[in-house]
Amino acid sequence: MHVEVKVPEIRLRQAQTQPEGRSGSEKNPAQAPRDGHSPVRRFLLSRGNSAVADRGFHWLMVLCALSIFGIVALIVWELLKGSHLAWTSFHFEFFYKSYTNTFDGQTSYWDPVNGQFSAVPFIYGTLVSSFLALMIAVPLAVGVAIFLTEMCPRMLRGPLAFLTELLAAIPSIVYGLWAVFELVPLLRVHVNPLLTQYLGWTGLFKDDNPTGLGFVAAAVILAIMILPIISSLTREVMTAVPHSQREAVLALGATRWEMIRMGVLRNARIGIVGGIILGLGRALGETMAVTMVIGNTPEIHKSLLSNGTSMASVLANEFAEAVSDLHRSALIEIGLALFIVTIIVNALAQLLVWAVTRGAPAEAH
Amino acid sequence: MGVGIEVQNLNAWYGNNHTLQDINLNIPANHATALIGPSGCGKSTFVRCLNRMHETNPIARVTGVVRIGELDIYSDAKPVEIRRRVGMVFQRPNPFPTMSIYDNVAAGLKLNGYANKRSLDEIVERSLKNSALWEEVKDDLKKKSGASLSGGQQQRLCIARALAVDPEVLLMDEPASALDPVSTSKIEDLIFQLKSQYTIVIVTHNMQQAARVAEKTGFFLNGRMVEFESTHKIFTNPSDKRTEDYITGRFG
Amino acid sequence: MSTGQFQLRSRLRGATDVAVTTLAILATVVVVTPLVAIFAYLLVKGAASLNVDFFTHVPKPPGELGGGMANAILGSGILLVLASAIGIPIGIGGGIFLAEFGRGSKLANAVRFTADVLNGVPSIVMGVAVYGLVVSQQHSFIPFSGHFSAFSGGVALGIMMIPTVCRTTEEMLLMVPHAVREAALGLGVPNWRSVLSITVRTASPGIITGCMLAFARVAGETAPLIFTALGNQFWSTSLNEPIAALPLQIWVYALSPYDDWHRLAWAGALVLIVLIVLAVSLVRFVTSRGVLKGTS
Numbered sequence: 001m002h003v004e005v006k007v008p009e010i011r012l013r014q015a016q017t018q019p020e021g022r023s024g025s026e027k028n029p030a031q032a033p034r035d036g037h038s039p040v041r042r043f044l045l046s047r048g049n050s051a052v053a054d055r056g057f058h059w060l061m062v063l064c065a066l067s068i069f070g071i072v073a074l075i076v077w078e079l080l081k082g083s084h085l086a087w088t089s090f091h092f093e094f095f096y097k098s099y100t101n102t103f104d105g106q107t108s109y110w111d112p113v114n115g116q117f118s119a120v121p122f123i124y125g126t127l128v129s130s131f132l133a134l135m136i137a138v139p140l141a142v143g144v145a146i147f148l149t150e151m152c153p154r155m156l157r158g159p160l161a162f163l164t165e166l167l168a169a170i171p172s173i174v175y176g177l178w179a180v181f182e183l184v185p186l187l188r189v190h191v192n193p194l195l196t197q198y199l200g201w202t203g204l205f206k207d208d209n210p211t212g213l214g215f216v217a218a219a220v221i222l223a224i225m226i227l228p229i230i231s232s233l234t235r236e237v238m239t240a241v242p243h244s245q246r247e248a249v250l251a252l253g254a255t256r257w258e259m260i261r262m263g264v265l266r267n268a269r270i271g272i273v274g275g276i277i278l279g280l281g282r283a284l285g286e287t288m289a290v291t292m293v294i295g296n297t298p299e300i301h302k303s304l305l306s307n308g309t310s311m312a313s314v315l316a317n318e319f320a321e322a323v324s325d326l327h328r329s330a331l332i333e334i335g336l337a338l339f340i341v342t343i344i345v346n347a348l349a350q351l352l353v354w355a356v357t358r359g360a361p362a363e364a365h
Numbered sequence: 366m367g368v369g370i371e372v373q374n375l376n377a378w379y380g381n382n383h384t385l386q387d388i389n390l391n392i393p394a395n396h397a398t399a400l401i402g403p404s405g406c407g408k409s410t411f412v413r414c415l416n417r418m419h420e421t422n423p424i425a426r427v428t429g430v431v432r433i434g435e436l437d438i439y440s441d442a443k444p445v446e447i448r449r450r451v452g453m454v455f456q457r458p459n460p461f462p463t464m465s466i467y468d469n470v471a472a473g474l475k476l477n478g479y480a481n482k483r484s485l486d487e488i489v490e491r492s493l494k495n496s497a498l499w500e501e502v503k504d505d506l507k508k509k510s511g512a513s514l515s516g517g518q519q520q521r522l523c524i525a526r527a528l529a530v531d532p533e534v535l536l537m538d539e540p541a542s543a544l545d546p547v548s549t550s551k552i553e554d555l556i557f558q559l560k561s562q563y564t565i566v567i568v569t570h571n572m573q574q575a576a577r578v579a580e581k582t583g584f585f586l587n588g589r590m591v592e593f594e595s596t597h598k599i600f601t602n603p604s605d606k607r608t609e610d611y612i613t614g615r616f617g
Numbered sequence: 618m619s620t621g622q623f624q625l626r627s628r629l630r631g632a633t634d635v636a637v638t639t640l641a642i643l644a645t646v647v648v649v650t651p652l653v654a655i656f657a658y659l660l661v662k663g664a665a666s667l668n669v670d671f672f673t674h675v676p677k678p679p680g681e682l683g684g685g686m687a688n689a690i691l692g693s694g695i696l697l698v699l700a701s702a703i704g705i706p707i708g709i710g711g712g713i714f715l716a717e718f719g720r721g722s723k724l725a726n727a728v729r730f731t732a733d734v735l736n737g738v739p740s741i742v743m744g745v746a747v748y749g750l751v752v753s754q755q756h757s758f759i760p761f762s763g764h765f766s767a768f769s770g771g772v773a774l775g776i777m778m779i780p781t782v783c784r785t786t787e788e789m790l791l792m793v794p795h796a797v798r799e800a801a802l803g804l805g806v807p808n809w810r811s812v813l814s815i816t817v818r819t820a821s822p823g824i825i826t827g828c829m830l831a832f833a834r835v836a837g838e839t840a841p842l843i844f845t846a847l848g849n850q851f852w853s854t855s856l857n858e859p860i861a862a863l864p865l866q867i868w869v870y871a872l873s874p875y876d877d878w879h880r881l882a883w884a885g886a887l888v889l890i891v892l893i894v895l896a897v898s899l900v901r902f903v904t905s906r907g908v909l910k911g912t913s
Binding site: 044049050053054056057058060061062063064065066067068069071072074075078079081082139140141142143144146147148150151152160163166167169170171172173174175176177178180181182183224227231255256257258260278281282284285286287288292312315316319320331332335338339342343345346347349350 | 630631633634637638640641642643644645647648649651652654655658659662706707708709710711713714715717718719724725727728730731732733734735736737738739740741742743744745746748749750753776779780783805807808809810812833834836837838839840843844847864867868871872879882883886889890893
């Protein structure tokens with residue numbers, strides 16, 4: 001092995017410029033070689049390999065990431081612990097039981113003073129208000145998404161998208177405030193009578209509630225709140241549909257609607273379903289706005305215009321002033337049920353959305 | 366001052382791909398050495414093994430011995446320590462986008478905890494002068510971001526950044542391939558001036574560039590080093606048929 | 618198919634197209650209307666109800682006119698500082714793990730998925746969990762535990778920030794070009810230093826925006842505070858005492874029977890929104906002058 005060094009024979013071009021800074025080199029700390037090393041080099045050699053710091057940093061970051069699991073564990077543990085008393089008292093009966101009032105023979109579900117607890121009206125209220133909200137929000141959200149991606153003039157697109165996103169930034173309490181003072185009176189005076197008049201025959205709308213509160217009010221405000229989530233996700237998956245798909249359908253002589261239906265919606269449908277489920281998850285857990293307008297009566301009526309309640313609402317209303325340990329425990333069990341349902345719904349939505357955004361819609365079929 | 370590099374039986378894998386096979390060579394100190402070869406031949410992998418950048422990819426693996434000066438880099442030291450002694454200039458200019466020109470040059474020292482402000486000023490100035498960028502940027506050292514410079518200036522900034530830590534070896538991975546001809550010739554001039562002080566290893570796909578700046582040239586093909594000779598010999602009288610084919614443009 | 622049938626179908630298709638277009642436009646109008654209405658009411662009612670007293674006085678006893686929400690504004694501030702102190706560092710740390718250390722690993726995928734699911738857990742459930750942990754019993758290892766307190770409210774909000782901050786941090790870090798990381802490693806900078814001073818710093822405008830979004834989200838949260846911070850009609854700055862918060866105060870006032878309190882609720886809602894927008898734009902402004910400048 002030879003470390004022979006030759007002066008290069010080939011010099012096609014000579015260096016044209018001399019480096020300017022070379023002359024003052026005796027002042028430069030890095031170029032005063034003592035023991036063969038410049039001060040800079042000596043400094044760098046003195047620095048450790050920071051293996052300990054690197055490993056510590058790594059584990060600290062892992063710890064931060066694991067805290068996410070910690071939070072879930074905390075929630076599960078606290079909910080299980082808190083609901084233990086109610087669980088041992090009622091078992092699964094808690095979720096279907098009803099009581100008969102000894103005085104008037106009426107069915108009741110929730111009477112903290114007499115120790116009667118059943119989750120039925122809360123589950124009913126949460127489901128009814130959420131699905132009603134979806135029925136209102138989904139067509140509108142898809143309509144908005146279609147308008148924004150396919151029809152809207154370019155200069156309107158930005159502001160409108162911004163507006164719908166702004167809706168998501170408004171706190172739930174402000175929606176509730178608006179609903180209590182503006183939406184509910186509006187419904188009471190103008191909408192509820194119409195619903196009764198034209199849809200009363202279904203039995204679902206009976207205008208016998210003078211307050212204007214109830215499922216319809218809750219569903220409308222919920223719909224307004226989940227609209228931005230559904231429409232922005234729908235918009236996202238619709239824009240992700242490649243342009244060639246649209247052109248292919250248009251080239252067959254399709255009208256714009258046919259192009260949207262066959263070229264865009266068909267390709268985006270899994271993502272849209274994911275968005276809808278995500279909206280459902282939000283609706284199920286929404287607390288403040290619903291609590292303010294749903295009426296907070298633990299009863300079940302066929303009419304959607306009557307007062308109702310929801311799982312989140314009863315927690316917000318009664319938890320801080322629970323009259324007994326069993327009452328509090330029953331409330332926590334409702335919280336546990338709500339947690340499990342929203343976890344499942346959200347996980348489902350997440351899987352669907354991931355399947356789409358990762359460009360593998362086939363897996364989700 | 367630069368030190369020599371001694372490579373023995375170097376093998377590298379990228380996943381199941383055996384990208385470097387039994388490389389042996391001695392790179393002389395304070396000279397420029399060029400590595401040429403068709404793309405995918407392993408020359409970039411080779412220089413990345415010289416400062417242990419290759420192993421930043423989790424599926425990469427290396428065996429063999431690399432000595433830089435007296436230091437066996439795969440057994441005597443941690444990657445961090447190696448990389449402080451072996452500077453690297455990448456194919457695409459990669460200044461730190463959020464830092465000023467000054468901070469870009471000082472980054473290697475500052476981020477390693479160097480706090481002497483006055484000597485830092487001198488080092489930044491000298492490094493920028495050595496990379497022939499000083500005159501162009503001296504008025505807005507701290508005002509302009511590194512990303513606001515032109516491509517050629519950015520690459521010289523990256524060279525200044527590598528010089529600021531006073532490395533013993535400077536690795537350059539196709540440093541001019543993303544640049545225009547004028548910037549390329551500036552970089553070449555720079556290499557020509559720097560090689561008296563540093564051991565320079567330059568990967569290039571441009572044979573004229575190798576001929577212009579390097580004393581020695583290695584030819585890589587399919588993960589093996591076919592020939593390592595003085596540049597003059599490689600370009601005028603290569604001993605291997607494959608080298609000759611490549612030099613004369615029969616493939617690659 | 619005869620020509621007549623063809624024309625009929627063609628006309629039908631055209632009509633459907635027009636109908637769908639009209640419906641889409643209609644849907645947009647229907648969606649935009651309540652938004653405009655909410656903002657209009659907020660501005661009109663809120664602005665009409667705002668006065669100096671609102672910012673300088675604490676609430677009056679029920680039935681008395683006047684008073685303000687000064688204590689609630691301060692209380693929200695304290696809660697949010699505490700929440701940010703908990704949520705932002707842990708969230709950013711988790712994001713760093715996902716983007717820099719765990720890329721592609723099973724653990725990272727699990728963390729990512731759990732964070733996304735956690736984002737959808739109702740805030741009221743988070744409140745119940747923190748109630749169980751901090752409020753319901755006294756623990757020697759948790760400060761201020763065993764009763765309603767500002768501390769427990771801050772913890773609840775802070776925990777809610779973690780998944781959002783974590784995921785946005787990850788997304789922003791992934792946008793930093795690989796070349797920038799290589800440049801730092803090539804200089805022999807220790808990994809922790811390279812991550813913090815190079816990668817995180819390069820991504821900082823986006824990370825800060827993500828933190829502000831998380832902040833804005835919890836700033837308006839009411840549900841997790843109902844049985845943690847509880848609310849307070851008086852001045853309180855102690856982490857050991859129940860504390861007032863704007864959203865809580867708005868809730869109490871909105872459902873009260875007094876017109877004067879309704880007025881204050883509107884004013885509170887306006888202040889809440891303005892504070893959220895102000896906080897977000899302030900940070901945007903500061904960062905656009907400092908860090909962001911370099912990225913142009």
